[in-house]
Amino acid sequence: MQIKKIIIDTRMIDSSGIGRYLQNILPDIIEQFSNVSLLGEEQLLKEKLQNDNLHVIPFNEPIYSISEQLKYPYVIPKCDIFFSPHYNIPLLPIKAKYRIVTIHDVFHLAFYQSLNIFQRIYSKAVINQALKQSDAVITVSEFSKEEILKYTNKKYIDKIYVIYNGVRSWRKLSETKVDYCDNKPYFLFVGNVKPHKNLRRTIEAYRLLLLNIGDVKQKPYFIIVGKRDGFITGDNITALIENDPLLQQYVKFTGWITDSELQELYSNALALIFPSYYEGFGFPPLEAMSYGTPSIVANAASIPEICGDAALYFNPFDIYDIYNKMKCIFNSLHIRKELIEKGRENIKRFSCNLSIESHIKLFECFLK
Structure with missing residues (x-):
């Protein structure tokens, strides 16, 4: 045969x-x-x-x-x-x-x-x-x-x-240690800078958050995992960051990183933010859930189908709504813990x- x-x-x-x-x-x-x-x-x-x-x-x-x-x-x-x-x-x-x-x-x-x-x-x-x-x-x-x-x-x-x-759940972390922000809390964005990923509005919302946190020691960083450019339909956010001293200080691009480094970033993040307004599926929120990290996500496309009740949702076209949900996660340990528990249940579907x-x-x- x-x-x-x-x-x-x-x-x-x-x-x-x-x-x-x-x-x-x-x-x-x-x-x-x-x-x-x-x-x-x-x-x-x-x-x-x-x-x-x-x-x-x-x-x-x-x-x-x-x-x-x-x-x-x-x-x-x-x-x-x-x-x-x-x-x-x-x-x-x-x-x-x-x-x-x-x-x-x-x-x-x-x-x-x-x-x-x-x-x-x-x-x-x-x-x-x-x-x-x-x-x-x-x-x-x-x-x-x-x-x-x-x-x-x-x-x-x-x-x-x-x-x-x-999504492969709870993989063993390596000994890799990555630190882009002096061991301070950070929001994590995983993806690329194509326009539908909605990074520009998210950074504008994040800037509002920074302005409303008076204590410099409390200000969270914003780590972007992915390349700054090189995409067919890339979004120009370089000027937004380079023309603002506050964003220059707190927004960090990693460029290409290893899977081990990505796992480490997921595990230690304050929250993943996933602002895309068009996704067929969307891996990052589920990967964050698998590492016990809460997710703040857009209420758009397939994302509610995939994330269920295990994420905090915002309108991806409303900068103030994105800001408010980031502030909510930043200020409430209770909400973070609740989302982490719901996330662990949600990933069982995948x-x-x-x-x-x-x-x-x-x-x-x-x-x-």
């Missing part, structure tokens, strides 16, 4: 949300199915998956590029399943019996007017082709499923499967094992 072959595009293994998604599901998929090949960079994959026995097909073309589309048919061998963890599927014919894609959200359709002309044409065409050409479409929340159907075509409803992301099993069962349906 011939062994079924699966090919997975893993070039986004080092990105934020999709990278987490891949790192969570790939080890078990590789273990479950004996013939899995990964498209990507071999050394990076071995490092991220901590596995030296991977079968890697070298493929480093940029995401969303014309070159990736032209080369897909030549690098993807004959296979039973080709799995794309993002909507940038091969548009030209490939030698795959079945195709499975994960569409995490349709931000590029929901906020179509904010894109340049190339982004508009590309995102609309490719997302629609991903739905049309794929035999199964995974998405990560009921919110995202509804958004996909809203902005494309309801005829695809029967091929869309909602599988929540899994078991990594359940998410992995759901992916494996779906794959098995097409390998019979």
Whole structure:
């Protein structure tokens, strides 16, 4: 009996949300199915998956590029399943019996007017082709499923499967010690500076908080985990910080950090703040909950579905509401403790094992 072959595009293994998604599901998929090949960079994959026995097909073309589309048919061998963890599927014919894609959200359709002309044409065409050409479409929340159907075509409803992301709970912390703020309390932001992440309004709200805390020794820092720039649709917050001495002193960018350093930052934060107004899922609040850290989040998109009653919510477009919720967390140990307890219950809904099993069962349906 011939062994079924699966090919997975893993070039986004080092990105934020999709990278987490891949790192969570790939080890078990590789273990479950004996013939899995990964498209990507071999050394990076071995490092991220901590596995030296991977079968890697070298493929480093940029995401969303014309070159990736032209080369897909030549690098993807004959296979039973080709799995794309993002909507940038091969548009030209490939030698795959079945195709499975994960569409995490349709931000590029929901906020179509904010894109340049190339982004508009590309995102609309490719997302629609991903739905049309794929035999199964995974998405990560009921919110995202509804958004996909809203902005494309309801005829695809029967091929869309909602599988929540899994979050690994309470991992052992390493001996890594990171200190960006002289052991003082801090709010934590994990993500990038794309406009929909809403960092600018959050920093403006945080500035109000600083101005209303008289004692210099009590002022909390604001640590931003992620790169300052380098994104396709980056938000310019540099001037906001550099033109304000108070923000210069208390806002700290970490740049790229290791997973161990991130775990340490989560564990010691006063609270995570997650102000994004559009998310298909949103890992950071759940990761914060897994480390016993309260979350202040936007009441928008999929976030209430994912966080339930285990977070403090604000209107992401109201700077004063963001400020008030930050002040509430800063001043109330009782509220912080209550959110921590609710967070520990909430993350039980997002078991990594359940998410992995759901992916494996779906794959098995097409390998019979």
